Structure formats: C-alpha cells, structure tokens
Amino acid sequence: MTETTGGDAASTTARPSDVVDMETLISLCKRRGFIFQSSEIYGGLQGAWDYGPLGVEMKRNVKDAWWRANVRERDDMVGIDAAILMHPEVWRASGHLETFTDPMVDCRNCQSRYRADELTSDVCPNCGQRGQFTEPRMFNLMLRTFLGPVQDDAATVYLRPETAAGIFVNFENVLTTTRRKLPFGVAQIGKSFRNEITPKNFIFRTREFEQMEIEYFCYPEDSARTHEQWISDRMAWYARFGIKSARLRLRPHEQEELSHYSSATSDVEYEFPIGWAELEGIANRGNFDLTQHAKFSGKDLNYYDDERKEHIVPHVIEPSLGVDRCMLAFLADSYDEETDEKGEKRVVLHLHPAIAPIKVAVLPLSRNEKLTPTARDVYARVRSHWMTQYDDAQSIGRRYRRQDEIGTPLCVTVDFQTVEEDQAVTIRERDSMAQVRVPIEGLVDALRERLVDVG
Ligand SMILES: [Zn+2]
Numbered sequence: 001m002t003e004t005t006g007g008d009a010a011s012t013t014a015r016p017s018d019v020v021d022m023e024t025l026i027s028l029c030k031r032r033g034f035i036f037q038s039s040e041i042y043g044g045l046q047g048a049w050d051y052g053p054l055g056v057e058m059k060r061n062v063k064d065a066w067w068r069a070n071v072r073e074r075d076d077m078v079g080i081d082a083a084i085l086m087h088p089e090v091w092r093a094s095g096h097l098e099t100f101t102d103p104m105v106d107c108r109n110c111q112s113r114y115r116a117d118e119l120t121s122d123v124c125p126n127c128g129q130r131g132q133f134t135e136p137r138m139f140n141l142m143l144r145t146f147l148g149p150v151q152d153d154a155a156t157v158y159l160r161p162e163t164a165a166g167i168f169v170n171f172e173n174v175l176t177t178t179r180r181k182l183p184f185g186v187a188q189i190g191k192s193f194r195n196e197i198t199p200k201n202f203i204f205r206t207r208e209f210e211q212m213e214i215e216y217f218c219y220p221e222d223s224a225r226t227h228e229q230w231i232s233d234r235m236a237w238y239a240r241f242g243i244k245s246a247r248l249r250l251r252p253h254e255q256e257e258l259s260h261y262s263s264a265t266s267d268v269e270y271e272f273p274i275g276w277a278e279l280e281g282i283a284n285r286g287n288f289d290l291t292q293h294a295k296f297s298g299k300d301l302n303y304y305d306d307e308r309k310e311h312i313v314p315h316v317i318e319p320s321l322g323v324d325r326c327m328l329a330f331l332a333d334s335y336d337e338e339t340d341e342k343g344e345k346r347v348v349l350h351l352h353p354a355i356a357p358i359k360v361a362v363l364p365l366s367r368n369e370k371l372t373p374t375a376r377d378v379y380a381r382v383r384s385h386w387m388t389q390y391d392d393a394q395s396i397g398r399r400y401r402r403q404d405e406i407g408t409p410l411c412v413t414v415d416f417q418t419v420e421e422d423q424a425v426t427i428r429e430r431d432s433m434a435q436v437r438v439p440i441e442g443l444v445d446a447l448r449e450r451l452v453d454v455g
Pocket of ligand 1 (some may be wrong): 107108109110111112122124126127128129132
C-alpha cells in the first residue's frame with residue numbers, strides 16, 4: 001500500500017436502508033466493549049481507537065482467519081514479523097520520503113486544517129467563511145521520531161507507513177533460509193502509522209492502524225495471471241467468512257490512477273455505512289520494490305533460477321488490507337435488527353463463528369443453587385475448547401438478547417430437567433433461534449459440528 005489512500009471515495013449514491021448507520025455501530029461497540037475512543041478520560045485522541053474485551057477477541061479472530069487461509073493452508077506462503085522502526089533509507093528507496101504526501105490547506109479565519117482534495121468549495125466547513133483557505137502545501141504523512149538521546153536529523157526515524165517494506169528488505173533472508181522456488185509469497189500482519197490530516201469515520205481512517213499484507217513473488221511473465229488468481233482468492237476469503245457478496249465489488253484502477261510502476265491494481269470495495277469505499281487493494285507492482293531496494297542498499301535482490309541458469313528480479317503481487325477497516329466491514333455486514341414473535345426488537349450480529357468474539361455462552365436458567373454446580377461444570381468443559389462466556393444475571397430472554405447483540409453463535413442452557421432428569425442441555429442457535437437438546441457427554445461434539453470453520 002504505497003499510494004496514499006486518497007479520499008474516502010464514498011459514493012454519491014444514497015446509502016441503502018439495510019446498511020447500518022455509523023452512529024448505531026459506534027454506540028454498540030462502546031456499550032458492549034468492542035471499541036473505545038483512545039484516551040477517552042482525557043477527552044480522546046483523534047485518529048486512534050482502543051479495542052476492548054470483545055474487540056480484541058474479534059480482531060484476533062480476523063487476523064487468524066486471514067493468516068490461516070493465506071499462510072497455513074497454502075504451501076507457497078511463509079510469514080514474517082518485521083520491526084516497526086526501520087532504517088530511514090528504506091523510505092527513500094520506497095519513494096515515501098518524496099511522494100507520500102497529501103495537499104493540506106488551513107482556514108485563515110478559524111485555523112481549521114483540511115485536505116485540499118477533500119474540499120468541494122471555498123467555504124470553510126467549520127466557520128462557513130468563504131475564500132479564507134491558504135494555498136495547498138504538501139504534507140508528508142509519515143510519523144517521525146528520534147532514536148537515541150540526541151534529537152537531530154541524523155537520529156530521525158519513521159514509524160512505518162506500511163508493513164510491505166519489511167517484507168522487501170527481508171527478501172534475501174527469507175529466500176536463503178527457506179530455499180523457496182518461485183512463485184512464493186510472504187505475509188505479514190502489523191501496526192502502521194500515517195499522520196492523516198483528517199482521520200475520520202470511526203475505524204475506517206485512523207493514524208495508527210494494523211495491516212495484513214502479502215508480497216507474492218512470481219516470474220515476470222506470470223504476473224498478470226497471478227494477479228487475477230489473487231483477486232479471486234481474496235474474494236473467496238470474504239465469501240468464506242460470511243461477507244455478503246452484494247456489498248462487495250471489484251474496482252479496477254483507471255490508467256491514470258495507477259502508480260507509474262504498477263501495471264494493474266484492483267480495489268476490493270465494500271459498501272460501508274459511509275458508502276462504497278476501498279477495503280483491500282490488490283496491486284501488480286512489477287519489480288519496482290526489489291529494484292529500488294537493490295539500488296539503494298547496494299545488495300543484489302534477485303532470484304537465481306537453477307533451471308534457466310539466470311538471475312531474475314521477480315515481479316510482485318500485493319494484496320493489502322487494514323485489519324481495522326476489515327473489522328468495520330465485518331461489524332457493519334453482520335448487523336441486523338429483527339422483530340421477534342412478541343414484536344420486540346432483536347439486535348443481532350450474524351458474525352461467522354470464526355470471527356465472533358465469543359463462540360459459546362453457558363446460561364443456567366436461573367441463579368438457583370441446584371443449577372450452579374452443573375452449569376459451572378458445563379462451562380469448564382466448553383471453555384477449554386472455545387472462547388466461552390458464563391452469564392447468570394437477569395432473565396434468560398435478556399441473556400439471549402445480550403449474546404445475539406455481540407454475535408455469539410451458540411448458547412447452552414442448563415435447566416432443572418438437566419439436573420433432575422436427563423443430564424442434557426439445550427443448544428440455542430443465534431440465527432435461527434432453533435433449540436435442540438443434547439446430552440452433556442456429547443455437548444462438545446455437538447458444538448463443534450455447529451462451529452463450522454472455526455480455526
Ligand atoms: Zn474556518
């Protein structure tokens with residue numbers, strides 16, 4: 001993801017009524033402990049968000065689902081975890097020092113700051129004054145800090161604006177230690193930082209974020225075909241983990257949008273609460289990155305082909321997406337408000353079981369002391385297999401609703417029949433609300449059957 005992220009590209013078409021609005025989602029996330037504003041008790045910090053107890057589980061699940069499909073289940077992929085701090089020359093080679101910039105303007109009247117390319121007129125959105133904007137200045141989006149005790153230019157380093165560079169600079173290390181043959185890819189998940197002028201739209205655009213990136217190295221003549229293959233693999237991943245196909249579309253970049261080194265880029269766009277916008281970019285980057293890093297480092301970054309007896313600079317396909325943006329897509333996609341048979345509103349996150357933060361909730365029918373030992377025993381059995389919650393507060397109906405709202409696919413209820421008669425419990429499914437009774441002895445197997453594709 002070398003290109004700046006551009007405008008939010010929200011489409012001008014009206015938001016269809018079945019897409020949840022952002023305020024509802026933000027409120028749910030705060031109320032239930034998915035996502036909090038950073039440093040909230042101090043008034044918050046713009047462009048940074050904290051993941052709460054449910055958010056951290058869900059985020060981990062998103063990353064695991066990606067890693068599982070793109071690394072563990074394939075025989076042509078390996079992973080790395082590079083440092084956030086890198087040699088400053090890396091960013092000269094990659095072009096970030098020169099060109100990773102956005103045009104910025106200030107309002108002379110109220111000192112508000114905007115991205116020039118996001119303004120639609122000369123009226124300040126904050127104070128309403130006309131014609132008060134300064135000339136646009138280019139602003140580098142990399143966050144800077146200093147290494148060591150002396151804060152001067154020689155000590156300046158950057159918080160990486162993308163994880164991809166960590167893969168390119170380790171190309172030779174990975175190649176020699178794994179003895180890979182082309183084609184092969186390297187995956188990485190990690191934090192990146194961009195000093196966005198106007199962070200906004202909840203976790204859609206933030207200054208600190210997490211990326212999941214792949215650099216897939218192939219023979220130059222195979223790059224177009226490999227690019228197509230990655231597009232279809234990535235679309236299949238979204239389908240596998242339950243993203244609605246109607247809210248996904250592929251947008252190939254126009255010729256004039258492409259970086260000079262890229263022969264093709266396609267954005268996977270999702271219909272967010274703010275409209276259609278980029279969820280993932282899949283770029284054919286040619287041999288630009290390896291060539292640049294070879295030039296600036298003075299090291300040979302090529303691949304020796306035993307059969308062809310020649311050195312090749314591989315071409316690279318880069319599927320790249322943000323974890324936070326992906327979280328937003330999963331949350332928005334799964335959100336639903338239904339009316340039950342009593343005419344009451346039921347809020348449900350229809351999350352795929354692999355993505356849901358809690359897989360199973362164990363609910364004794366009441367806090368009656370006869371039920372507690374058995375319910376605790378059931379909880380202990382299930383907890384060792386999956387992320388499980390125990391809840392015995394308030395009525396059973398309200399507890400089902402609480403679990404629906406956080407996307408828990410299965411509830412297990414322990415009642416008096418369990419302890420007095422049959423040593424069996426009820427499994428209740430989130431989506432269908434169907435209930436089935438199973439013996440405690442067979443419970444783990446019965447749950448496993450229903451938790452499809454949970455890693
Ligand atoms: Zn103003």
